[in-house]
Amino acid sequence: MRTAGVVGGGPAGLVAAEVLARSGVAVTVYDRMPSVSRKLLLAGHGGLNITHSEDRERMLARYGASADRLAPMIDAFTPADLRAWCADLGEPTFVGSSGRVFPQSFRATPLVRAWLTRLDELGVRLEKRQRWTGWTADGAGLRLTAVGGPTDGTEREARHDAVLFALGGASWPRLGADGSWIDAFAGRGVAVAPLRAANVGMRVGWTPGFADRFQGVPLKSVALTVRGQGAAPVRGDAMVTRTGIEGGPVYASGAAVRAALDADGRCVLEVDLRPDLSAARLAERLARRRPRDSRSSWLQRSIGLDRVAIALLREATGNAVPDDPAAVAALVKAVPVVVTATMPIDKAISSAGGIRWSEVDDALMLRALPGTFVAGEMLDWEAPTGGYLLQASFSTGVAAAHGMLAWLGRAGERMTGIEPA
Numbered sequence: 001m002r003t004a005g006v007v008g009g010g011p012a013g014l015v016a017a018e019v020l021a022r023s024g025v026a027v028t029v030y031d032r033m034p035s036v037s038r039k040l041l042l043a044g045h046g047g048l049n050i051t052h053s054e055d056r057e058r059m060l061a062r063y064g065a066s067a068d069r070l071a072p073m074i075d076a077f078t079p080a081d082l083r084a085w086c087a088d089l090g091e092p093t094f095v096g097s098s099g100r101v102f103p104q105s106f107r108a109t110p111l112v113r114a115w116l117t118r119l120d121e122l123g124v125r126l127e128k129r130q131r132w133t134g135w136t137a138d139g140a141g142l143r144l145t146a147v148g149g150p151t152d153g154t155e156r157e158a159r160h161d162a163v164l165f166a167l168g169g170a171s172w173p174r175l176g177a178d179g180s181w182i183d184a185f186a187g188r189g190v191a192v193a194p195l196r197a198a199n200v201g202m203r204v205g206w207t208p209g210f211a212d213r214f215q216g217v218p219l220k221s222v223a224l225t226v227r228g229q230g231a232a233p234v235r236g237d238a239m240v241t242r243t244g245i246e247g248g249p250v251y252a253s254g255a256a257v258r259a260a261l262d263a264d265g266r267c268v269l270e271v272d273l274r275p276d277l278s279a280a281r282l283a284e285r286l287a288r289r290r291p292r293d294s295r296s297s298w299l300q301r302s303i304g305l306d307r308v309a310i311a312l313l314r315e316a317t318g319n320a321v322p323d324d325p326a327a328v329a330a331l332v333k334a335v336p337v338v339v340t341a342t343m344p345i346d347k348a349i350s351s352a353g354g355i356r357w358s359e360v361d362d363a364l365m366l367r368a369l370p371g372t373f374v375a376g377e378m379l380d381w382e383a384p385t386g387g388y389l390l391q392a393s394f395s396t397g398v399a400a401a402h403g404m405l406a407w408l409g410r411a412g413e414r415m416t417g418i419e420p421a
Contacts, residue, residue: 363403
């Protein structure tokens, strides 16, 4: 019987293990934590957003520069396939009002529990508390060190006919994804783009008064544009924090923000407080100011700004919001917020960077290490929140598994999650 090792027990690694085991391969999953899929379980605390229901072209666009490489993998294991897989595990899904897809239980725990039962029935071995520390001296085996328990520090070797690495990025160090694998791969001649924070808040030097009063207050239904980057505006709710700004549209602007910061160490995030109204329409409404209106009353009554939006105008102008309707309208459409940095990577939801696409073939096998495959966030791609991260993790895991089956000389069936074990 052919054997496969999977290093990393997250969604990409576990779904690859399932595909391999269904095709008769003896699979062992190694994970450094006491239990597998911890990041998935944590993500499910607020409602597990497992994929998105939008059409193919819009979904692929979320992956930016990596869309062309990910497209055949997402086409081979689609959002519909992922939903069918969930349903086959006893966790049917539903589409929320935003188009995001969730399990009906809204949690990750029942799904993970059913999945682990299935893997056990398929004969997949889970070896936990095993940290991968590199390759054996001959380069053909894995070096593993026990973490915790009575065998803490014990070293061992493991050899397989094919190996998949799915160790994640560096955004969840306490759950095992700490990016510590980079040096080992670089030492084998594998090019890795630096891991950087993605889907993370941005640092802004608010004045103390603004930060004290409005931290935790949302800027509702705004549109964000990164000045000078040519990226399309991103709409949604942004949240003021004591040290900056975060939220869905901030996360989705992350790549453009990093590009601006890389260029000159400074980024201007333009906030459109009324994206549904043109500057001309805003100026028309603002021109109807009543003589006794205070500035706040004027802005609230004429164009519907709330307290935090008005305060943001003052923050951006040094408390010198103009009186001219056209000037105010222009400001409302592009309030400048200076971003000085992203938050640290250990505060991020995900990470950008990783093993460069040039290092793997279409089956996700490393060109420099035949028989060694990579999936999930170890690869150099990123996506906003909304189900896109998990979808690509599952899709690359399935793609890598099929690549491994081809390497092992087996023709695995298409994995949709609805075939019987």
